[in-house]
Amino acid sequence: MDRGTVDKHDVTLTVNGRTSTVSVEPRKLLVDVLREELGLTGTHVGCEHGVCGTCTVLRDGESIRSCTTFAVQVDGAEIRTVEGLAKGAELHPLQDGFWDKQGLQCGYCTPGMLMRACEIVERNPDVTHDEVREGIASNLCRCTGYQFITEAVCAAAARMKADSAETTGAQA
Numbered sequence: 310m311d312r313g314t315v316d317k318h319d320v321t322l323t324v325n326g327r328t329s330t331v332s333v334e335p336r337k338l339l340v341d342v343l344r345e346e347l348g349l350t351g352t353h354v355g356c357e358h359g360v361c362g363t364c365t366v367l368r369d370g371e372s373i374r375s376c377t378t379f380a381v382q383v384d385g386a387e388i389r390t391v392e393g394l395a396k397g398a399e400l401h402p403l404q405d406g407f408w409d410k411q412g413l414q415c416g417y418c419t420p421g422m423l424m425r426a427c428e429i430v431e432r433n434p435d436v437t438h439d440e441v442r443e444g445i446a447s448n449l450c451r452c453t454g455y456q457f458i459t460e461a462v463c464a465a466a467a468r469m470k471a472d473s474a475e476t477t478g479a480q481a
Contacts, residue, residue, distance in 0.1 A: 325393030340375035351391040362448030365421035391420035412461030414452035
């Protein structure tokens with residue numbers, strides 16, 4: 310290898326259902342690939358140390374910090390970002406919940422909060438207020454004490470459960 314060149318690796322990701330292959334340096338972070346290579350700027354960069362959670366995305370259904378994850382580490386993975394929540398013009402119940410319950414605040418932490426909340430409610434449709442508070446504690450919101458966000462997630466979980474029951478004919 311020439312000292313002036315950097316070895317690149319092909320990384321294949323399925324992001325929000327769409328598969329893409331990008332050629333990246335080994336040090337390229339997932340958040341940078343999402344934003345710069347794939348044009349998905351909904352994932353925010355906050356502290357760049359994995360502390361604040363604004364960069365949270367789902368990797369194979371589990372929330373991860375995209376600012377501390379190298380893109381080469383997620384080669385072959387399914388990634389979900391905030392752009393993958395809505396279905397066209399129809400907002401995801403979590404997005405509706407954040408809107409209805411005023412959980413948006415300034416909006417900077419919102420994409421990370423939504424993705425963390427997505428993991429929480431998909432794993433536990435019967436999530437309680439305390440479980441939501443504990444679950445989102447890993448993401449920082451500098452605007453509030455998390456009350457509106459917690460209410461939004463609980464409202465979304467109830468709606469998702471009711472929608473699922475309606476679809477399957479089960480009782481919510």
